[in-house]
Amino acid sequence: MCQGVLIFAIAFVLVDIAFLYQKSVKLSAKRMLPQLLSLGDENFIHIHIENHSNLDLRLKIIDELPEQLQERNFTINAELKPQAEEQFHYIITPIVRGEYFFKNINIYASTFLGLVTRRFTIKAHKKAPVYPSVLQMKKYAFRAFSRQTHEHGIKKLRRLGHSYEFDQIKNYVKGDDYRSINWKATGKKSELMVNHYEDEKSQSIYCIIDKSRSMKMPFNGLSLLDHSINSALVMSNIALLKDDKAGLITFSDKLGSTLKAEKSNKQLRAILEALYKEKERKTDANYELMFYAVRKLISSRSLLMFYTNFESIYSLERVLPVLRKINRHHLLVVIFFVNTEILKMAEKECKTLEDIYHQTIARNFIEEKYKMVNELKKFGIHSILTKPEDLNVNTINKYLELKSRGMI
Secondary structure (H helix, E strand, O other), X not given: OHHHHHHHHHHXXXXXXXXXXXXXXXXXEEEEOOOOEEOOOOEEEEEEEEEOOOOOEEEEEXXXXXXXXXXXXXXXXXXXOOOOEEEEEEEEOOOOOEEEEEOOEEEEEEOOOOOOOEEEEEOOOEEEEEEOOHHHHHHHHHHHHOOOHHHHOOOOOOOOOOOOEEEEEEEOOOOOOHHHEOHHHHHHHOOOEEEEEEOOOOOEEEEEXXXXXXXXXXXXXXXXXXXXXXXXXXXXXXXXXXXXXXEEEEEOOOEEEEEEEEOOOOHHHHHHHHHHHOOOOOXXXXXXXXXXXXXXXXXXXXXEEEEOOOOOHHHHHHHHHHHHHHHHHOEEEEEEEOOHHHHHHHHOOOOOHHHHHHHHHHHHHHHHHHHHHHHHHHOOOEEEEEOHHHHHHHHHHHHHHHHHOOOO
């Protein structure tokens, strides 16, 4: 009885092998990658597979992913009809900039019997660079210029001051500056008319990025430096779309990339390439070097968006003299970060004496951050204290606010 079952099983295996390993059974596959992968975003990868046989195949697809993703259990299970083709997709979220190397596509095929599996290895070696988030750059550019921006957190602000460029005469609406009333036009129309002004164009906007060890702290998979790099790209793109000039300075103990503010078509690409190459340094920042770079590179009054991080009031006080000197000649905005882990600890329910102790320390840290904001304000320096996930929205809002007030 047992021998009969064994013979029957072997016969089925041999039949399965005969079906699966015949010459007519062929599979082809190709992987489709975006030209650029965006840092910290969901990127879609597509795999197109064709079944050239007359068999209904069950497939287990294993794509050899780049080592930076540290993915060891990636598989796609599917079924493919005879002479059919299908496209599958999966999502990757890169958290490190640089070149990502995709290797082979391995497909394990079996028939409806499922007793034997045949492996097909398709050579599909391909490199894809991971750049600062181009997806975020496009998304926030759309929101900044959309009429619906208030729904997404980006504010459209009424101009409070005047620039030098006259736009047109319009009917007075509540909230318009009464000093802009055009009395001559009012007399002709017999209703209040006001002068409207355009934002002054071709102003210089610089993103200055501290890439010292204080920016290595990770949040949501990305370091503070990577959050800042993504934001600097978003900010530069919006400045260029607003007809302003965009420039870049990076530094730590050494000077990094320096790009003089321009508004040419090639400027955004130059900024993207410069940001792509930047890496964190293990040393402290040299703020005197930053001051030297600002004096040497920037001749006219400009808006400086300075991305950095201060964890204590003492670290800010050491840097404050340099920041005050820069702020005398330029409009400086210091952008630094809320520690979201400490924020969670401060809001956590206390159950033990140790919890109360930790919560007290956490609240002191948070209070110290707000003291830094007040300290900067005392010397006329603008600041943004933000969670990393809110960085883009808060930075854009600050830029639009300063622009609407005619401060740059």
